[in-house]
Amino acid sequence: MEPSVKVINEKIQGKALVTENKIENTKKLFIESYGCQMNMNDSEIVAAILDKEGYNTTQILEEADLVLVNTCSIREKAETSVRKRLQKYNAVKKINPKMKVGVLGCMAERLKEKFLEEEKIVDLVVGPDAYKDLPNLLSEVSEGRSAVNVILSKDETYGDISPVRLNTNGVTAFVSITRGCDNMCTFCVVPFTRGRERSRDPKSILEEIQSMVDQNFKEITLLGQNVDSFLWFGGGLKKDFKKATEMARATAIGFAELLDMCATKFPKTRFRFSTSNPQDMSLDVIHVMAKHINICKYLHLPVQSGSNAMLKAMNRQHTREEYMTLVDNIFKIIPEMSLSQDMIVGFCGETEEDHQDTLALMQYVKYDFGFMFTYSERPGTLAGNKMDDDVPQPVKKRRLQEIIDLQQEHALFRTQQHLGKIEEFLIEGTSKKNPDEWKARNTQNTIAVFKKEHYKLGDFVNVKVEDCTSATLKGTVVGYSDNN
Numbered sequence: 001m002e003p004s005v006k007v008i009n010e011k012i013q014g015k016a017l018v019t020e021n022k023i024e025n026t027k028k029l030f031i032e033s034y035g036c037q038m039n040m041n042d043s044e045i046v047a048a049i050l051d052k053e054g055y056n057t058t059q060i061l062e063e064a065d066l067v068l069v070n071t072c073s074i075r076e077k078a079e080t081s082v083r084k085r086l087q088k089y090n091a092v093k094k095i096n097p098k099m100k101v102g103v104l105g106c107m108a109e110r111l112k113e114k115f116l117e118e119e120k121i122v123d124l125v126v127g128p129d130a131y132k133d134l135p136n137l138l139s140e141v142s143e144g145r146s147a148v149n150v151i152l153s154k155d156e157t158y159g160d161i162s163p164v165r166l167n168t169n170g171v172t173a174f175v176s177i178t179r180g181c182d183n184m185c186t187f188c189v190v191p192f193t194r195g196r197e198r199s200r201d202p203k204s205i206l207e208e209i210q211s212m213v214d215q216n217f218k219e220i221t222l223l224g225q226n227v228d229s230f231l232w233f234g235g236g237l238k239k240d241f242k243k244a245t246e247m248a249r250a251t252a253i254g255f256a257e258l259l260d261m262c263a264t265k266f267p268k269t270r271f272r273f274s275t276s277n278p279q280d281m282s283l284d285v286i287h288v289m290a291k292h293i294n295i296c297k298y299l300h301l302p303v304q305s306g307s308n309a310m311l312k313a314m315n316r317q318h319t320r321e322e323y324m325t326l327v328d329n330i331f332k333i334i335p336e337m338s339l340s341q342d343m344i345v346g347f348c349g350e351t352e353e354d355h356q357d358t359l360a361l362m363q364y365v366k367y368d369f370g371f372m373f374t375y376s377e378r379p380g381t382l383a384g385n386k387m388d389d390d391v392p393q394p395v396k397k398r399r400l401q402e403i404i405d406l407q408q409e410h411a412l413f414r415t416q417q418h419l420g421k422i423e424e425f426l427i428e429g430t431s432k433k434n435p436d437e438w439k440a441r442n443t444q445n446t447i448a449v450f451k452k453e454h455y456k457l458g459d460f461v462n463v464k465v466e467d468c469t470s471a472t473l474k475g476t477v478v479g480y481s482d483n484n
Contacts, residue, residue: 035072
């Protein structure tokens with residue numbers, strides 16, 4: 001998995017989820033999530049499972065019967081945040097000793113039983129594939145035993161569970177299409193915490209999107225650790241595709257077909273997807289994006305480094321030259337495409353020359369957005385076990401700053417390309433800085449702010465772009481777009 005579905009959105013870290021309460025539910029669940037959007041999505045699945053067990057969500061920790069924290073292992077910072085939260089739960093447990101505490105997700109998978117030993121307050125440890133086992137695990141806990149299920153599954157995709165949408169703006173929603181990852185990037189803990197790759201039945205994906213459309217959601221993001229390698233051939237692990245019957249192989253559905261199905265069936269719904277892996281990105285997908293106006297012209301295409309030596313050390317299955325050719329082809333097919341990157345700075349053995357290669361690659365592509373981190377060793381990964389984290393911290397910091405500065409330049413260059421144009425935007429919320437302005441997003445994932453006037457949340461509007469910063473466009477609405 002890329003640290004990118006892992007785009008760790010700092011604003012939603014540790015937010016308690018809220019669902020519609022049912023009168024008949026008598027117990028209270030406090031659930032908060034750390035990490036990537038897939039974790040947020042998983043928490044919605046957990047809330048749906050526990051709703052049937054009589055739990056309503058609460059935002060008041062002190063009144064909860066059950067407290068769950070959905071965890072992330074991608075960066076050390078995420079794990080530190082969770083340990084701090086557990087200390088807070090411990091203080092509350094002294095006041096409310098009946099309260100049960102559970103750890104879910106990637107950190108639960110990584111540390112397993114160690115959690116019960118290290119954090120004396122944890123009653124329940126549940127890995128990402130074991131959420132359906134929660135009712136059994138909770139009955140174990142209610143009888144005074146601690147419970148652990150961290151078994152990774154070959155075919156669990158939660159395709160049959162309709163997630164409860166939480167904390168949503170009512171306009172955009174996420175639908176999970178794959179779980180796990182087969183790419184053994186040496187810096188990444190995901191194959192060990194979320195298991196091998198398996199795809200969800202397209203029928204269940206389309207049904208979930210239909211339910212979102214019925215609830216008036218206007219934009220859907222298809223989520224996976226690596227969406228490009230989506231492959232449905234009747235279920236099971238992707239790596240077992242070669243053992244499938246001839247008929248199953250002949251009728252298999254890949255990501256380009258799935259995307260085409262979604263965009264064709266729901267022409268008034270906007271589609272995005274994340275995360276893509278350059279080695280699995282097929283130009284068929286780009287052609288499908290070009291064919292449908294309702295597929296956003298935005299691609300998160302993590303590269304991690306611009307140096308061939310680093311790409312090899314990271315076990316990325318592409319070279320810098322292959323990546324550049326892919327980018328050339330994408331821009332040939334869709335000149336207005338917006339691209340974003342993930343960059344890891346100061347990976348094991350990175351030299352100044354490697355760093356310059358990364359800066360040169362960025363100059364070549366000129367990304368619209370970027371997610372940039374210094375490398376931090378994750379226990380259990382191939383790099384953590386076998387490679388020296390040998391780039392000094394001050395050097396990492398300086399290189400990261402250089403990459404951030406260059407990204408800022410490119411971001412401004414890209415937003416300036418919109419000046420003077422009239423573009424379609426989807427209104428998705430109120431501007432943080434000015435309550436009289438809407439915040440909206442165009443097909444390239446660029447945000448604009450403009451006066452609210454009589455327009456409403458969820459409207460598609462045409463905006464004349466008049467000014468910009470490196471992050472935001474400013475403009476005036478000229479009317480509704482054809483998509484309403």
